[in-house]
Amino acid sequence: xxxxxxxxxxxxxxxxxxxxxxxxxxxxxxxxxxxxxxxxISFSFPIVAIVGENGSGKSxxxxxxxxxxxxxxxxxxxxxxxxxxxxxxxxIQKAAITYGYMQGSDHLTHxxxxxxxxxxxxxxxxxxxxxxxxxxxxxxxxxxxxxxxIAKTEHQEASAVSFDEAQVKRLSQVMNRPYDSAKMxxxxxDTSRKVPVLTRQGIAYSGYHQGAGETTIxxxxxxxxPKYGLVLIDEVESSLHPxxxxxxxxxxxxxxxxxxxxxxxxxxxxxxxxELPQEARLYIxxxxxxxxxxxxxSPEFAxxxxxxxxxxxxxxxVEDEASKIFLSEIxxxxxxxxxxxxxxxxxxxxxxxxxxxxxxxxxxxxxxxxVFLDGDSTETDGCILLPGNDAPEQxxxxxxxxxxxxxxxxxxxxxxxxxxxxxxxxxxxxxxHDWVTSAANRLLCGGSILWQSMCAxxxxxxxxxxxxxxxxxxxxxxLP
Numbered sequence: 001x002x003x004x005x006x007x008x009x010x011x012x013x014x015x016x017x018x019x020x021x022x023x024x025x026x027x028x029x030x031x032x033x034x035x036x037x038x039x040x041i042s043f044s045f046p047i048v049a050i051v052g053e054n055g056s057g058k059s060x061x062x063x064x065x066x067x068x069x070x071x072x073x074x075x076x077x078x079x080x081x082x083x084x085x086x087x088x089x090x091x092i093q094k095a096a097i098t099y100g101y102m103q104g105s106d107h108l109t110h111x112x113x114x115x116x117x118x119x120x121x122x123x124x125x126x127x128x129x130x131x132x133x134x135x136x137x138x139x140x141x142x143x144x145x146x147x148x149x150i151a152k153t154e155h156q157e158a159s160a161v162s163f164d165e166a167q168v169k170r171l172s173q174v175m176n177r178p179y180d181s182a183k184m185x186x187x188x189x190d191t192s193r194k195v196p197v198l199t200r201q202g203i204a205y206s207g208y209h210q211g212a213g214e215t216t217i218x219x220x221x222x223x224x225x226p227k228y229g230l231v232l233i234d235e236v237e238s239s240l241h242p243x244x245x246x247x248x249x250x251x252x253x254x255x256x257x258x259x260x261x262x263x264x265x266x267x268x269x270x271x272x273x274x275e276l277p278q279e280a281r282l283y284i285x286x287x288x289x290x291x292x293x294x295x296x297x298s299p300e301f302a303x304x305x306x307x308x309x310x311x312x313x314x315x316x317x318v319e320d321e322a323s324k325i326f327l328s329e330i331x332x333x334x335x336x337x338x339x340x341x342x343x344x345x346x347x348x349x350x351x352x353x354x355x356x357x358x359x360x361x362x363x364x365x366x367x368x369x370x371v372f373l374d375g376d377s378t379e380t381d382g383c384i385l386l387p388g389n390d391a392p393e394q395x396x397x398x399x400x401x402x403x404x405x406x407x408x409x410x411x412x413x414x415x416x417x418x419x420x421x422x423x424x425x426x427x428x429x430x431x432x433h434d435w436v437t438s439a440a441n442r443l444l445c446g447g448s449i450l451w452q453s454m455c456a457x458x459x460x461x462x463x464x465x466x467x468x469x470x471x472x473x474x475x476x477x478x479l480p
Contacts, residue, residue, distance in 0.1 A: 006253040023102040024230040030096040033060045045280040046256045047263045051302045052284030058266035062232045064097045080119045128385040129226035131404050136220045141207035150189050160185040174247040212239040217465040229261045237269040249275040273299035278348050296349035304345045312343045314368040320346050326392040329455035334468035357382030368478035387467050393432040399462040406461050411453040
């Protein structure tokens with residue numbers, strides 16, 4: 001899925017260099033909630049989403065990041081003892097939070113350690129404004145501690161901080177409905193507990209009567225995003241419908257670009273992941289003895305790994321949607337018994353495939369799995385190259401050209417001369433990723449329909465049986 005306008009603007013500014021003079025570059029945890037050390041989590045984009053199953057360690061990473069800095073003169077400083085306390089059941093010892101950070105042009109490192117009873121080296125932390133937004137925002141107002149007393153007592157508004165025009169506009173855009181105004185109010189009963197109050201079509205209503213999503217967004221948007229600060233948001237999508245999730249991440253991208261803040265968030269949502277570039281997605285993969293961070297995953301890969309519904313017997317991982325269709329048509333033609341027993345999942349960047357291949361080689365997957373890289377990739381442990389020694393588009397276009405495009409024209413219902421002209425024109429483009437779209441536009445048909453027809457024809461008339469067997473046998477070997 002193509003990046004939205006705000007995310008593209010953010011990516012362009014990030015790529016230009018010179019911005020974000022304060023950054024948390026990487027983080028390592030040792031002996032904290034299952035993080036054993038030696039696993040570096042790198043933050044390679046201004047907004048990074050951490051995804052994984054419940055209990056995998058997403059919140060732990062956000063909390064550790066909150067402890068990396070001391071607050072400026074005005075603001076909140078977070079301490080490891082707040083997040084990682086010793087209890088009757090838990091003892092934190094020989095623990096460390098180690099991180100790399102950037103200050104101007106300097107790349108520096110620091111560690112906070114707890115060998116026995118106390119966390120050490122907290123005074124030496126760098127200074128930076130941090131905003132940590134936890135899950136307390138998703139609790140209904142009426143059920144929060146102290147708020148029931150306000151509702152049960154005769155009360156009046158004592159003071160309020162109104163949203164400015166820009167904040168009201170952001171609220172309206174995220175929720176896709178117009179609001180007249182918004183404010184965070186305090187009552188004469190309790191001057192410490194804020195109540196969100198929204199006005200729409202001239203009618204005001206408080207957090208006691210708002211939808212959960214409205215309260216969540218109102219309380220999130222009232223947080224100031226300090227220039228060059230670090231903003232941490234746990235389960236950013238909570239209580240929000242898909243459109244609101246997409247609008248929120250676009251809003252955050254705009255704030256991130258304008259104020260050069262760094263945002264790290266956790267999520268379970270494919271809608272959030274789809275809005276972000278590959279380098280902004282980190283998946284926490286839990287193995288029996290350790291955790292592993294896989295950067296650059298696709299939304300499909302992340303959702304498949306977190307889904308507990310029944311799946312086919314074998315997982316086949318490929319780079320992208322084009323490779324998925326390519327492999328699907330090969331199996332549909334040459335592996336009819338194998339194909340229904342497998343699910344094909346795009347994983348994203350080739351580097352993700354290499355990491356997955358290593359896990360296959362070490363038998364780390366719980367389910368039978370095979371990892372496929374495009375034919376133009378370097379063969380690595382645990383990975384199988386797709387046929388043709390080149391990118392699938394190159395392989396299929398060139399192969400079909402040698403047989404004068406076979407019966408693709410009948411598959412898509414076009415004249416053979418139209419197909420020949422469209423393919424010839426497409427293949428003059430420098431980037432093979434554009435070939436299918438170019439040909440499909442000239443032939444007035446959908447790109448996915450054309451690509452599937454081409455792959456089916458190539459698998460039937462170009463791919464040899466010997467090449468097909470080389471591809472299918474590794475799958476058969478791992479099937480029960």
